[in-house]
Amino acid sequence: MVNQTRRLLWPIAGMVTLGIVLQVFSLLAVVEIDAIADRSRQYVAVAADQRTTAEQFESATSLALVGLATADWELLVRQRTTAQALAGRFVAANTAMLQGGQARTGDVVVTLRGIEEPEVREALSSVWALWEETHAAHVRLLRSDNHSLKNNPDVERFRAAASRLTWALGDVSVLLQRRVQVESSRLTAVHRLTPIGLFLLMLGSAAFVIWRILLPFAASTEELARSEAALRLARDELEQRVAERTRELAQANEALRHAHDGLEVRVKERTQELRDAQRRAVELARQAGMAELATNVLHNVGNVLNSINTSASILDERLRTLRVQPLIKVAELLESHRADLAVFMTEDERGRRLPDYLVKLGQHLSSTRDELLEMTAALHRHVEHIRMIVELQQNYAMSSNIVEVTSLQELVEDALRINAAALGRHGVTVERHFAPLPHVMVDKHKLLQIVLNLISNAKYAVNDNPEGERRLTLRVERPTEDRVHVQVRDNGMGIAPELLTKIFQHGFTTRKDGHGFGLHSCAIAARALGGSLVAHSDGPKKGATFTLELPYRPEGQGSA
Template sequence: ERRRRAELETVEIRFRVATRAARAGVYERDESGGTVWWSDTMNELYGVSAGNFQPTLSGWLELIHPADRDGARAAMTAAMRERKPLRTQYRAVRPDGSIAHLESVAAVVGDPAGEGVRMVGIDLDVTERVAAQRREVLLQQQLRDASRQAGMADVATSVLHNVGNVLNSVNVSANLVADSLKRSRAAGLTRVVALLEEHQGDLGSFVAHDARGKVLPVYLAELSRHLSADNSNALQELDALRGNIDHIKDIVTMQQRYAKLGGAAEPIDVGRLVEESLRINASAFERHAIEVVRRFADVPQITVDKHKVLQILVNLLRNAKDACDAAGERERRVTLSVGRCATGVRVAVADNGVGIAAEHMSRIFTHGFTTKKTGHGFGLHSGALAAKEMGGVLRVESPGLGCGATFVVELPLGPPGNAHG
């Protein structure tokens, strides 16, 4: 008997040490709820002491946060009624005003006396776990915001590059018009008018007999041809100038349209959005002599955040241009494809550039990873995040170095959680 008592004391000591170390309180209640037993650790979890608190179901529930009380009571009642295990989480308000996040796990067992059932369980302090989860959510939100800002910066940088390229064309046209005016033979017409005014009384005789007058018709004909050519060239350059200015206005308008934090899903024409992303990169593609091949199939509109899709496409097109540049002097080509896929709509950006090494394929979307000397390793990562947020996916295919690469973004017909046919 003495040995058995010693063994029980040893078990009890181990039990107390284990529950205290795990911050786990043990409780037991009967079916009526009038009688509740709990361990010393339960007192610590709820911030009470055996001297000032007598555990009953009603007293226990009073320690639970008012916003969580009804849910905790309902979970306990349902577990007892249905004879099912309990697992619930709630907040406890301690007498000093501090909040503890607790997780209660219990089993419903038959009473040894055969009178009803009992609930035997433990309460775990998960306050640190909840705080860690909140920090993780906050960090994920910060990462999404940073990714979105990086995407906006990519779009803005492309806009600035293209505006700069178009401004170069504007400058060329303006200089050509200025040079044309400087070289204009209009001054010769002024001298002819002065000569005619000088001989307006004997104009016929002057033209017929004076050496200067005899060449005047031929000179006027030649002057007319030159002035007409100058005028035509000036008009052509002015038309180009106006077109380039309109191009700048279009680029700036497009940036203003998308330079805002996204979030609002709206129906978009995928082919049209792909064309807009091409226009943002048009000058760079033209300057680097990159051929663009379009393979657009008829696809339905998709309801997504337009800014996020543009962010992805602009970055993919810029990467394709860089890949073609890195491949050397061979013919440069980027093929854009739009079509249906099992989950919705598929857009592919394929280049015949430098390609991707096999050992880099698994890391290509990793934050901070880049194969470019001037890259920041954020564009593809943020693009993959943006696609995932819209319920889609961004993936890559490449046979290897020197064989080009194809980036594919697949997007659902509607936002995540919506059913679409």
């Protein structure tokens, strides 16, 4: 019996060993091919990130040129810094793909080995050459004395180089995608071959088991059946005793369940009452907080929405007048001469004039696109300010103060720039009287909220004045050593003496479409800054002056 068992163990052990070896081999192959495919996918991700980086580099260069052309030095410096960071990121990624090293895909840093395929390396070398050409065009464009956005050969050369670079990066992505597909095909082939080998091994194992195990087992089954009959009798007797005991336990469990159900119902009822009371309390608190927050947000956001509406209207008008119809006519003309295009372009007068026409049309569309981009950037700035106002009001709700180093003159200029569209639309002349003051420590978001509201109110106050006589005067000064003033004066409708004590009350307004929230929130913000907001007017039709007085805290000294 022992010898027979040993003879059975050797074939079984051999088949088990063969199966383990096959599984280990297939697992190693799958792991290796999957690692290669994963590296290929990393190359694809890095190539896609390079293309995105190149597009962002082109956009940052264009915005820097806009800042240079419009003397917006803040925009110029910010976009040049962004372009330099993007250039470093592009060079690092291309070097990592050619020679190995670290590269970024989004916010993830991956470690690459240098690509060895000649075709991909050649394409990456071409990308490198195009990048050097694009970067050189970028440097030449920003150093050029020609800052024009239209008919600028440096702009055209830069855009052409950037376009070629983007196309080359697209070719690299296609090559790398093809490589991923090849590695995936290999992995699929290994996956398909592994089940076939396992199936053949299972067939051999099944034949061996039937021949050496199942047939001898059938002979012993009859003997086991006789023993099973005796065991069945003993089991039936045991099951009868278990059934009786089970019925007793079920009766006891039923009694316990009834008692538990009654207790559970009472607990659920009490819990539901507590939840309802808590929900009502939370809802009342939430509604009160929302009303307080909405009161402050609606007025401030409304001021900026006027500028957004103006920019959107101009953008809509420019889009409606965009010369797209001539381009459609050119396409229809070319389509009608598809069969004899060469003859049409060389012999027909319209065909000979077509290239010059397309060049002029392209220049017009390019300049129009630049204008639309500038308008879109203005919309983004207005939306960003709305976001800032909302965050400011959220900060009020959380009772947190952010004290920063701030230039009062620059802050007032920012407020004027935000209201520039509305002031220009209303024909308001702005006068500035800014005393040279050092930077101060102040919560500039709250201060900006106050100045924006005062400028907006002054703009509406001069609406009834004739065109050419609508004037707004802003003054920044330091009357004493420890106080600074920001003053907004208009020559508009003025304020009656009996109203000077009411205009800062919540809900009070003299405008038909006013809400009465703006000056009230400004007064609260002024007190939060440790200062005060006062109004003065000599009477109706004599203008009004709003003076914001703040404590002077020089740079390096926080709030007390």
